[in-house]
Amino acid sequence: MTTTTAAPPATGKGIWSWVTTTDHKRIGILYGVTSIFFFLVGGIEALLIRSQLALPNGEILSADAYNQLFTMHATTMVFLVVMPLGAAFTNYFLPLQLGARDVAFPRMNALSYWIFIFGGLFLTISFFVGGGPDGGWFGYAPLSTQVGEVVRMDYWALGLIVLGVASIASSVNFITTVLTVRAPGMTLMRMPVFAWMSFIISFLLLFSLPIVSVGLFQVYFDRNLGTLFFDAANGGDPVLWQHLFWLFGHPEVYVLILPAMGIVSEVLPTFARKPLFGRTFVIFSGMAIGFMGFGVWAHHMFTTGLGPVAEAAFALTTMFIAVPTGVKIFNWLGTIWGGSLRMNTSMLFSLGFIFLFVIGGLSGVTHAVVPADAQQHDTYYVVAHFHYVLFGGAIFGIFSGIYYWFPKVSGKMLGERLGKWNFWTMFVGMNLTFAPMHILGLNGMPRRTYRYGEGLGFDLWNMVATIGSFVLAIGVLLFLINAWRSYRRGEVAGPDPWDGRTLEWTPSSPPPPHNFDEIPVVQAEDDFWHRKYGVDEHGRTVPRADYRPPVPGGPPAGLHLPSPSYYPFLSAFGMFLTTMGLVYVPWGLLVTGLGAVVMMWGLFGWSMENLVREHRR
Amino acid sequence: MTTDTAVTAAHPDHHSDHHPDPAVVRKTAMWVFLGSEFLFFGSLITTFLLYRTRVNDGPAAADVFDIPFTSVSSFVLLMSSLTMVLAHHAAGRKDWRQMRVWLLATALLGMVFLAGQVFEFTEFVHEGLTVSTSPFGSSFYVLTGFHGAHVAVGVVLLLALAFMSFGGKFRDTEGLNVEMVGLYWHFVDIVWIAIFTIVYLLQV
Numbered sequence: 001m002t003t004t005t006a007a008p009p010a011t012g013k014g015i016w017s018w019v020t021t022t023d024h025k026r027i028g029i030l031y032g033v034t035s036i037f038f039f040l041v042g043g044i045e046a047l048l049i050r051s052q053l054a055l056p057n058g059e060i061l062s063a064d065a066y067n068q069l070f071t072m073h074a075t076t077m078v079f080l081v082v083m084p085l086g087a088a089f090t091n092y093f094l095p096l097q098l099g100a101r102d103v104a105f106p107r108m109n110a111l112s113y114w115i116f117i118f119g120g121l122f123l124t125i126s127f128f129v130g131g132g133p134d135g136g137w138f139g140y141a142p143l144s145t146q147v148g149e150v151v152r153m154d155y156w157a158l159g160l161i162v163l164g165v166a167s168i169a170s171s172v173n174f175i176t177t178v179l180t181v182r183a184p185g186m187t188l189m190r191m192p193v194f195a196w197m198s199f200i201i202s203f204l205l206l207f208s209l210p211i212v213s214v215g216l217f218q219v220y221f222d223r224n225l226g227t228l229f230f231d232a233a234n235g236g237d238p239v240l241w242q243h244l245f246w247l248f249g250h251p252e253v254y255v256l257i258l259p260a261m262g263i264v265s266e267v268l269p270t271f272a273r274k275p276l277f278g279r280t281f282v283i284f285s286g287m288a289i290g291f292m293g294f295g296v297w298a299h300h301m302f303t304t305g306l307g308p309v310a311e312a313a314f315a316l317t318t319m320f321i322a323v324p325t326g327v328k329i330f331n332w333l334g335t336i337w338g339g340s341l342r343m344n345t346s347m348l349f350s351l352g353f354i355f356l357f358v359i360g361g362l363s364g365v366t367h368a369v370v371p372a373d374a375q376q377h378d379t380y381y382v383v384a385h386f387h388y389v390l391f392g393g394a395i396f397g398i399f400s401g402i403y404y405w406f407p408k409v410s411g412k413m414l415g416e417r418l419g420k421w422n423f424w425t426m427f428v429g430m431n432l433t434f435a436p437m438h439i440l441g442l443n444g445m446p447r448r449t450y451r452y453g454e455g456l457g458f459d460l461w462n463m464v465a466t467i468g469s470f471v472l473a474i475g476v477l478l479f480l481i482n483a484w485r486s487y488r489r490g491e492v493a494g495p496d497p498w499d500g501r502t503l504e505w506t507p508s509s510p511p512p513p514h515n516f517d518e519i520p521v522v523q524a525e526d527d528f529w530h531r532k533y534g535v536d537e538h539g540r541t542v543p544r545a546d547y548r549p550p551v552p553g554g555p556p557a558g559l560h561l562p563s564p565s566y567y568p569f570l571s572a573f574g575m576f577l578t579t580m581g582l583v584y585v586p587w588g589l590l591v592t593g594l595g596a597v598v599m600m601w602g603l604f605g606w607s608m609e610n611l612v613r614e615h616r617r
Numbered sequence: 618m619t620t621d622t623a624v625t626a627a628h629p630d631h632h633s634d635h636h637p638d639p640a641v642v643r644k645t646a647m648w649v650f651l652g653s654e655f656l657f658f659g660s661l662i663t664t665f666l667l668y669r670t671r672v673n674d675g676p677a678a679a680d681v682f683d684i685p686f687t688s689v690s691s692f693v694l695l696m697s698s699l700t701m702v703l704a705h706h707a708a709g710r711k712d713w714r715q716m717r718v719w720l721l722a723t724a725l726l727g728m729v730f731l732a733g734q735v736f737e738f739t740e741f742v743h744e745g746l747t748v749s750t751s752p753f754g755s756s757f758y759v760l761t762g763f764h765g766a767h768v769a770v771g772v773v774l775l776l777a778l779a780f781m782s783f784g785g786k787f788r789d790t791e792g793l794n795v796e797m798v799g800l801y802w803h804f805v806d807i808v809w810i811a812i813f814t815i816v817y818l819l820q821v
Contacts, residue, residue: 104642104645105646171653172649172650172653173646175649179645180642180645206649207652208656210653210656210657211656213657214660214661214664215660217763218755218759221759226749227748227749227758228751228754228755229664229668229756234673235668235751235752236671236752237752240664240667247660607777607781
């Protein structure tokens, strides 16, 4: 703190400035770009899967390749796309929305990113050294613990542990940020709803990741040390793995959807020009979802044979958790009700989110009914359900957020015309792809099989789904074109293009490295709005006569921003080597040792860094 | 120990900028992190409870555990919490020499505990209990092994603190660093109390 001394703020150019950056905005951009890249990777995997299933007895992929692709499609989309996209928004906008200059621990923030990208790299490398993980993203034993000649599931188990470390570090960082570095007057209940959702997500990750980490270590030890955790032949219990996995896996579902819910809760009030209806209720529903999210995991295991009492209990909790989710839907509808709506692309994606998420949510409630679930289990009906909530929900919400915040991040508006094309192709493509899967599933088509026979009644809908997936791909392509064109020569966005309500719209677009010239003193919810608008004697919203938009000056004298540092990168690289070596026990332990040394070097250099700089001065 | 909080103003009298107390920021983060660790050990202990009687043909808990021995090593670890408190107290008085003595004493007690664990593991292996004997063996070694790894990390942190304090360059944050490591150290001790009770005392 007091030892952080004068050093150039992180405004440099070139790759080195990105490697060493500790600016939460740059780290947010890094997260965003990386996850979009992995989004394309996961998308290509999905297109390969759909191509294989377009016709009966598909010939494009072998069973082995298919197993790798469905495993890595899910792993990529969950851990390398949706989670880090949430982290990208949180990184960039949490400090801005709280009126802070950065997160609580800027270097730890960089460390999280570098561990994440090395973890993603680690998982992806597996494709080139003997094949990608092939035991499903859920890694059920014995699929995950069978040891053949291959190390695929070692890559999977260790990769997820590494990504978990990155997420726990960023959760600790975000929670501390919310609890300690809010601007004066920014009480917890005045925090924007997106900030609230990020806060809740951090707790979900903090408490669920250690559980699955234990499970993943046990898988790794079963494979490499000869432990018997999930070895049914020797007294181990594979069901334990399912519990450990889903105790993480279900809170994880909310980790994936809550950022989108937060984004929608920002977008709708802005474009309806009304405060969020029942704002406190939305926040408390988020908390309720967070708490109850830990009490529903066994609904993923209704066909495991848990016994009637457990099944009834989890059926009830699963139905209950639909209540706070439903509350939010009504709050959003209440927000747009009677508002003066601006139907731009961001708004369309938010409305699309509500529509698709309701469908996915309702099919989710049908899984709570145990006898029905026994029929739906492991069929395409389930695939349809979670794609409606994860693609129609999470991804649509995230795209809404991209269109909403792109002007702030880049200083340029995204094209509206191309944007609407982007929305409608994605919307149509999404429904064409996943709606038929409801029918396929209820007709009995099982998941995770690489072929289906002719004449089973699956032909038509599989073909429709495959066509839909390519429409969807065109939609994503349109987005990339739009982003590229806007970045090159888009319309310049002012600091406040949407007439926004929250603090991130006060500084210039993009914001200066120090975020705010002067730390704002918050007086109300939606503080920025209330600075711009008042209410006249008839209760109508009118612009305040005395409002002047802030004029960008410069950082206050004597302000020191967090200095750039390469130690986070170095430590993460050390961790990468450590993990890499663990795949190839025993000779790989040499690499592990080397990695441990590099990691220690990074961490000790880190802890001495301020001191050295102090000394030099 | 790191010292990076968001942003600092160079002049403490610069009132227009809002900056939180670094001690509060860092301690909050440590508590939050320890919250996560509880779930980690909770899952390991749960696994052990599931497997405690699944001994296959190998020895059961009552066959191998030597309660008097483990009681002594538990006592050693608990005493290290006392020396940790004394180190923190000395740091509060800015008595750096005393602080170093108690930090090294804590590290030493930690190492004695670890040595006890190594001895115990060796004995158990000789009596026929390995990680591959039974789910009981697997869950016992992995749980206590992860705890031992946490103790080892704590020892490294304590030694680093003690040696880095010789130069006298860390005076600003010395007390806070000791407190942070102290929080971690006490946490590891508390987990051991749970492990000693659940894994050892209740199984024989």
